[in-house]
Amino acid sequence: MASGTLCKIFCGITYIENSNNPFHTLDLYLPLQSNYHNDTNKELATTNPPSLLVWIHGGAWRSGDKKDHTLTAENLSKLGNIAVAVINYRLNPRTFTPDGIKHPAHINDVASALKFLCKKGEAFNYNSEKIYLAGHSAGAFMTGQLVFCPEYIDDDDVYARICGVIGMEGIYDIPRLLATWPTYIDFVEAAFGKDEKIYKDASPQYHSLKKFNNEHVKKRIPPPYLIIYSYEDELIDFEQSRSYQQHVCEEGGVYVEIETSLLGKHDAILETEALHKRIIEFISKFK
Numbered sequence: 001m002a003s004g005t006l007c008k009i010f011c012g013i014t015y016i017e018n019s020n021n022p023f024h025t026l027d028l029y030l031p032l033q034s035n036y037h038n039d040t041n042k043e044l045a046t047t048n049p050p051s052l053l054v055w056i057h058g059g060a061w062r063s064g065d066k067k068d069h070t071l072t073a074e075n076l077s078k079l080g081n082i083a084v085a086v087i088n089y090r091l092n093p094r095t096f097t098p099d100g101i102k103h104p105a106h107i108n109d110v111a112s113a114l115k116f117l118c119k120k121g122e123a124f125n126y127n128s129e130k131i132y133l134a135g136h137s138a139g140a141f142m143t144g145q146l147v148f149c150p151e152y153i154d155d156d157d158v159y160a161r162i163c164g165v166i167g168m169e170g171i172y173d174i175p176r177l178l179a180t181w182p183t184y185i186d187f188v189e190a191a192f193g194k195d196e197k198i199y200k201d202a203s204p205q206y207h208s209l210k211k212f213n214n215e216h217v218k219k220r221i222p223p224p225y226l227i228i229y230s231y232e233d234e235l236i237d238f239e240q241s242r243s244y245q246q247h248v249c250e251e252g253g254v255y256v257e258i259e260t261s262l263l264g265k266h267d268a269i270l271e272t273e274a275l276h277k278r279i280i281e282f283i284s285k286f287k
């Protein structure tokens, strides 16, 4: 362990068996309190392992990396005494490329990482029954897809482990995003292709869990939700978060908070102590 680190870090864990794609990897931060990997403390290890926060970075589906979130992950792990997994997923080329990586590759990778993490609680000593999802920008969009689109989490047992979701500076509604910011068509096309129908189909804002309450998928209601939006965000408007909050409530979300008092630009807010504290405060309610 590097001196000065606050937690034990496992870097570059592959979450898809036999893949050697560096995008199919995640970094895992374990709080020191749960760092019982040596035999002397093994007994303590199994008594009260920490819950797990899964962090999904943003970057318009075409940029960003788990390494950009090292400080945030370390800080969250220490502050909240929780395990934090920062995941990578495949990114598409910067401009539309007919046969390049595109939707649903990103969200399929994120779902694979989540399923992998559900199985690895014992190996790494975190509580895989208590999982929180946090997503920024396009990452917030993907947390919404996990919650509202059962095709990505088809296993009710996995869904039931999601104890809370945090969306930060999120995109939730692509048609509305394009109406407000027409120039974003370049990254939307690159990520989702040129068929506009897909923009709506992919957006969590337009998905209802009610119609999936059938014999295949049991009744699902959204987990507790914290939606964070800073008025200093220069890239995404508040309406995305506001109407998504309404959607989560209408879908039967029993606990939905919206936080608009934190400040910081679209990316800069992620490294603020105030944001970290707010996330831990939310998680602590459901521990």
Ligand SMILES: N[C@@H](CC(=O)c1ccccc1NC=O)C(=O)O
Pocket (backbone or CB within 6 Å): 058, 059, 060, 061, 062, 063, 136, 137, 138, 139, 187, 235, 236
């Ligand atoms: N540096 C980023 C910018 C970006 O990520 C972004 C720009 C506008 C609106 C949302 C964005 N990111 C959301 O995940 C890029 O590669 O496009």
